[in-house]
Amino acid sequence: MSDTPKPPLRIGLFATCLMNLFRPTIGFAAAKLLEDAGCILCVPQGQTCCGQPGYNSGDNGSARALAKQVIATFEDYDYVVGPSGSCMATIRHDYPVLLAEDHEWRDRATAVAAKSWELTSFLVDVLGITSVQARLDGIVTYHDSCSGLRGLGIKGQPRQLLAGVEGLTLHEMTDSEVCCGFGGTFCVKYPEISVKMVDDKIRNIRETGADTLIGGDLGCLMNIAGRLSRNGSPIRVFHTAEVLAGMAEGPGIGDGRS
Structure with missing residues (x-):
């Protein structure tokens, strides 16, 4: 068995629309918590809205387009973490449904969904922080x-x-x-x-x-x-x-x- 330490996790921080526009302090706080936990934090510039408003209003076309943008932006990170249960639930549960019939994107949607976490749940359930x-x-x-x-x-x-x-x-x-x-x-x-x-x-x-x-x-x-x-x-x-x-x-x- 190798004693080589595991490399730190690369985290893509999902910066929600409301946080970005009205309360950036939440993003700085999330970044501090993740970096204090030993993670390598990245905030991808290509990220967009998760698409939830359009999806909830029946505009599935726009929601799919935004979902694909988010997936392409975050799929290379170890985890996607956001300080919002609302946005992260959309990525976790709605993306696989939205793209279920799209043969090019459904597996990518499922993979990103599986590694997407709300901040406190990630700290406790994944990292084991108490x-x-x-x-x-x-x-x-x-x-x-x-x-x-x-x-x-x-x-x-x-x-x-x-x-x-x-x-x-x-x-x-x-x-x-x-x-x-x-x-x-x-x-x-x-x-x-x-x-x-x-x-x-x-x-x-x-x-x-x-x-x-x-x-x-x-x-x-x-x-x-x-x-x-x-x-x-x-x-x-x-x-x-x-x-x-x-x-x-x-x-x-x-x-x-x-």
């Missing part, structure tokens, strides 16, 4: 996003990592697994229902006594943070990656300065 060096003083509560929870089984992984953050106390909210009302295009198509859902979520957040909300999908966090801000709430909102990387000391999501 704790990180970070601090956040305060009481926090956690929102489980629909795509991450139901699509990728992300529940215990972020909580396991957050448990090791110094100064952090987690108070679970009622119905943490219930949708916040964002749902991508859902909030545009059904705004009245969406507002009712996010108001219910905010009530549950407040009842925990938390001063900070944490979650793993920026779409959910922007939706909740926007409603909190309009209601004059002082509760801050951060992505899980920002907290785990020790980068949650500045402005929170949706406070008008981020």
Whole structure:
């Protein structure tokens, strides 16, 4: 048996559209966590949107074109990792379906899907990391996003990592697994229902006594943070990656300065 150490994993970081446009700090936080874990990190310049908005709206042609672009950009990396259950669930589950009838692309889609992971799940389930060096003083509560929870089984992984953050106390909210009302295009198509859902979520957040909300999908966090801000709430909102990387000391999501 050879004692030669394995080379570090080459990770392609999937920079989501919302992160890129509204909260680049999440990308820097994800990069720090992956590099601290010993990975070689790359952020391919050719990447695009994962195609989920088009796919969810029935525009399968555009979704397929974007899927092919993502596959071609990332297929040479050991893993594809992104700080979003929503985008990574699209790559993991929807790409093989979208390209199932395309003989040139279906095997490539399946191969990329198999090595695509949401950030906290990758750290815990693939790398076996159980704790990180970070601090956040305060009481926090956690929102489980629909795509991450139901699509990728992300529940215990972020909580396991957050448990090791110094100064952090987690108070679970009622119905943490219930949708916040964002749902991508859902909030545009059904705004009245969406507002009712996010108001219910905010009530549950407040009842925990938390001063900070944490979650793993920026779409959910922007939706909740926007409603909190309009209601004059002082509760801050951060992505899980920002907290785990020790980068949650500045402005929170949706406070008008981020």
